[in-house]
Amino acid sequence: MQGERYSESDNYFNYAVCRTPGANFADGITSKDGGEPIDYGKALEQHARYVDTLRDLGISVTVLQPDARFPDGCFVEDTAVVLEKGAMITNPGDVRRRGEAEVIYAEIDSIKPTARMTLPGTLDGGDVLRIRDHFYIGVSNRSKANGKLPPRTNEKGVRQLVDFLRSHGFEASFVEVDSVLHLKTGITYVGKNTVVGLDEFVNHAAFSQYKKIVVPPEEPNAANVLFVNDALIMHAGNPKTEAKLRAYGFDVRAIPMSEFEKMDGGVTCLSIPMQTQERLESKPAQRADRTL
Numbered sequence: 247m248q249g250e251r252y253s254e255s256d257n258y259f260n261y262a263v264c265r266t267p268g269a270n271f272a273d274g275i276t277s278k279d280g281g282e283p284i285d286y287g288k289a290l291e292q293h294a295r296y297v298d299t300l301r302d303l304g305i306s307v308t309v310l311q312p313d314a315r316f317p318d319g320c321f322v323e324d325t326a327v328v329l330e331k332g333a334m335i336t337n338p339g340d341v342r343r344r345g346e347a348e349v350i351y352a353e354i355d356s357i358k359p360t361a362r363m364t365l366p367g368t369l370d371g372g373d374v375l376r377i378r379d380h381f382y383i384g385v386s387n388r389s390k391a392n393g394k395l396p397p398r399t400n401e402k403g404v405r406q407l408v409d410f411l412r413s414h415g416f417e418a419s420f421v422e423v424d425s426v427l428h429l430k431t432g433i434t435y436v437g438k439n440t441v442v443g444l445d446e447f448v449n450h451a452a453f454s455q456y457k458k459i460v461v462p463p464e465e466p467n468a469a470n471v472l473f474v475n476d477a478l479i480m481h482a483g484n485p486k487t488e489a490k491l492r493a494y495g496f497d498v499r500a501i502p503m504s505e506f507e508k509m510d511g512g513v514t515c516l517s518i519p520m521q522t523q524e525r526l527e528s529k530p531a532q533r534a535d536r537t538l
């Protein structure tokens with residue numbers, strides 16, 4: 247990529263919605279029962295640092311208040327799929343998370359036309375990986391998983407999302423997800439035609455056209471990277487993957503995420519980045535005129 251100007255305007259956002267973890271965050275859903283207890287004070291600090299990182303990248307962030315009914319409510323990504331000119335509010339797959347989307351609907355519908363998925367369709371936004379104009383959708387198939395990973399995204403949810411995506415001119419394909427919670431737990435896109443993730447996903451036939459960074463087995467949280475505004479927000483504590491991403495010339499922001507990792511959460515889960523009308527009208531603005 248030496249000498250090319252690097253910018254992917256689809257991943258350039260000026261606005262995001264986040265939600266502060268509530269005092270009962272530790273009551274949320276996790277496959278890591280019996281592990282280290284949640285330090286709520288630390289979770290708040292880590293969340294504040296995450297929001298500051300988005301703001302530092304030029305994103306205006308609305309931080310919604312927690313709701314004690316939804317201990318997983320800070321994982322806002324699962325409640326919506328947002329495109330340039332519209333959004334779909336999902337039905338998160340775990341019934342305990344269903345009401346989380348109400349406040350998100352109110353927020354996003356004030357910004358762009360917002361459709362709603364209907365039951366029995368379910369889908370978690372963590373299963374939706376956009377790479378430029380193509381969407382990869384993780385469909386839960388728990389044949390290999392232990393009982394701690396109940397299915398989240400079903401075929402009826404996928405069908406509704408695909409119709410919605412097609413109505414906006416986008417195509418989609420499917421990837422079965424059985425060993426991790428969401429597709430983006432296993433693989434994410436980091437720009438420059440490159441995916442990063444666990445071996446089984448990065449080397450899946452569906453992703454054969456991309457350059458690949460496989461995370462080592464001791465760095466599974468490095469598979470979940472948030473690509474925004476020409477920068478990569480990743481989980482701190484993954485030195486090998488961080489060094490590889492830096493060596494590719496990426497602008498890497500590694501932030502502590504330990505409390506969210508305990509709840510099966512990652513950096514993509516904590517925000518819904520989007521482009522508002524002002525941003526769409528001013529395209530193709532860039533954060534900085536950089537040559538990589």
Ligand code: GLY
Binds near residue numbers: 318
């Ligand atoms: N704790 C996040 C989830 O299970 O959905």
